[in-house]
Amino acid sequence: IPETDQPKFTKLSYSITDYAGLLPLSNTLLQDTDQAIMTYVAKWFVKKSVATRNVLILAILDGLKKVEFKGLDDIKKTLNVTLDTAITSSAIIMTNQDGFNYLDQLKDADGKYLLKDIPSEPTNKMLFGRRVVVISNKVLKTKAGKAPVIVGDLKEAVVLFDRQQQSIDYTNLAAGSFETNTTKVRAIEREDVVAWDKEAVVYGLLSISE
Incomplete structure (x- = not known):
């Protein structure tokens, strides 16, 4: 039996950072309202967590070399040729609201x-059989009439080191809460994001100006 080729390993350095937020709530509001304020706040912190991770991931991707996408053919070529076949099968197409609006208006002859509906998810779209993921313009910006279109497998491109998933706690006695009659809600998570396989994605700039 011949020996197989050997896997190669390398060290990947990372630095865990604490990401936290403190939200004071009026005890009077909590007592008098018939709304589930604490439930809403918990969901709000979850959204903040997703936004934080998006910013960290996009900061890594922004450091990649940018290529010009003149149209759909360049996106198709990226999937067919530029990316490795092992990557393109799990690739997504990520863009911002401007890029999605442009793609969503394109028609065939x-x-x-x-853009087609994903059969099991009618509100989500796909292009060339790949899921289209939309990021807010506030986070992923259009510059000089060119929208970012990132094609590839982000799970291969970056690694998330998650040392503590978001934890939420609160107090109505400590941290000045007693003196101000407030309840202070605290959310903390500890993580880092680093680049892994830079060839797993292509960062394209698609001209959307007429």
Whole structure:
């Protein structure tokens, strides 16, 4: 039996950072309202957590070399040729609201929209059989009439080191809460994001200006 090729390992350094937030709430509000304020706050912190991770991941991707996408053919070529076949099968197409709006209006010769519904998720779209992920313009910005279109497998491109998933706690006695009649809600998570396989994604800039 011949020996197989050997896997190669390398060290990947990371630095864990605490990401935290403190939100004071009026005890009077909590007592008098019939709304589930604490439940809403918990969901709000979850959204903040997702936004934090998006910012960390996009900061890594922003350091990649940018390539010009003149149109859909360049996106298709990226999937067919530029990316490794092992990557393109799990690739997504990530863009911002401007890029999605541009892609969502494209039609074929028969007047049918090129973006298709994902059968099991009617509110989500796919292009060339790949999921289209939309990020807010506030986070992923359009510059000089060019929208970012990131094609590839982000799970291969970056690694998330999650040392503490978001934990939420509160007090109505400590940290000045007693003196101000407030309840202070604290959320903390500890993580870092580093680049792994830079060839797993292509960072394209698609011209969307007419």
